[in-house]
Amino acid sequence: MTQGAVGVDAVPTRRRRRKRVRPARLATQAILYAFVLAFAAIFVAPIAWGFFNSLRELHQGVSGPVIPRPAHWDNYRYAWSGLFSFSHYLWNTVVLTFIATVPAVLTSAFAGYAFARMRARGRNTLFILMLGTTFIPFSIVFIPLFWVVVNLGMYSTRWPWLIWGVSGSAFLIFLFRQFYASFPVELDDAAAIDGCGHLRTFLHIYLPNSAGPLAVAFVLLGTGWWGEYIYAALLLPDRLLPLGVKVATGYNDPTAQIVLIPATLAGALLFTLPAVLAFLVLQKQLTRGIVTTGLKG
């Protein structure tokens, strides 16, 4: 009955609102759209600028007409195979991203489940320690790690990436914990009655139902490793370098000793494309995942 009343009430108000558009409301709408357009322009202009300049004559800087004429599309072919084999370094990037991301997401999901659903002595202390690691700056950890990596003979190898991967990420563990803590407990009870231990409960009930946080985890961590620069620059030899480093150093003109800016931009955009595509494919899960995981703190 109350539902019916609401339904009857709602229709005329909505109609009335649509008919009378007050000028004040129109003005705020106009201001709102002006802001959105301005911000969108500011955020996209640099990328568009990078794209336009990737079409200039190879030895040019960025001066000249905004949209270069003629457009040197062959810069992309040059970026792909002119000075080095782009595909070789692309493969390196794929390998490094894969071994650093996939194990990390799994490890983090396991740890997040443990923090959310298992009782054990030391759990809360470990959770606080885990959160604390996010405050530790890069340099203090990397300085001794570099030394250890060299002395263990893992310099110029991909082993460190796999180790970083297997050990997970504090940020993602937090994300999974928040998500699993909001899971209905009845599911656990049902699983327990069916004789499932924690491992089977996690693998058969929790993991298949975590599309949201898994998407968030893969996008955030995957795009992060895809573009990673400093570890690779300091630890890997040229033949194993990912594009994140190669693009910065690979497009130097061997004779003129200058960076070929159009080729660099072309290479950088080619390198950016897979990350953007991955984001576009998973973006719905990403935004929904951030809302549902309670990442907001």
Next chain:
Amino acid sequence: MGTAETPLAATAARPRRRASFRRRETFAFYGFLSPWLLGFIALTSVPLVLAFAMSLSNLTTVNLHTNLHYVGGQNYSRAYHDHEMWYSLQRTGILMVTIVPLWIVTQLGLAMILNAGIKFLGLWRTLFYIAVVVPVVAKAFIWKAVFAQDGGLVNRVLGALGGNSNADWLLDHPTATLVMLLVWGGAGIGMLIFIAGLRGIPEELYEVARIDGANATRRFVSITLPLLTPVIMFQLVWGLVLAANVFVEPVLISPGLQQGLGSTVPTQNVTVNLYALQRIFGDGDFGYGAAIAWIFVLLLLIVTALVFLSGRFWVFYSREQYGK
């Protein structure tokens, strides 16, 4: 007889079973956690201790050399008298106090625009977020092209508006250029988190305020801001740590459009992290670099702890009251 025995048997068996259950649960817990835990020990705890040990030694190469010995607080007193170290700390501090407020204002502003019932929400959100997924190398070269002295986008716009169109941004205003890069490239994630925060505010509060005659400014100050303070706190602390760790971008946007990474980083952009790494990978001075890193860690810890504690005075926790 059977009925009399069962309760006795049950009370005898239950504690043992519960103890074994608890032990198994603890076992499973550490089993689930083991990959992370091993990583935590190997990649965080041990390096922290090692870094401290290094900072007390005269380690100057990657190899353990024969005359390696304990030097006490020598590296720390050297850092204390090192003006360049203090200058790099100051530059890191300046980055932190400029970027973090800019981030929060941009992120909250974008989130509020997107939350105002706009059309094509997904498109705008994607456009605002896209810079986050652009790899740092691509960002850096795009930035060099945007801020190039000769024909860069910014100088063209300034010229069209009648301003100075000949500024060498990368060389003469390196910090401003860096700050703009970080705001552009880092606003997206925080924006999504603010959107989630805004959606968590119950709509009834706004309706009640509207009935009471509160205007938009009043509603923002009295409802939106107080209920967002937990999110703002999260963004503040996270942003401070991110800003404190900046050092790759300054290297990648070093001046000279076509000079690549060969040109030197302007001293204004040498953050304390970068300074420590330069001591190690430039001078091979592991002990001194580790000492600087430890000083930096302690200072950062103090700053974040103070920010956390300040939350008692301005963060508004309302979960019980509004059920969210």
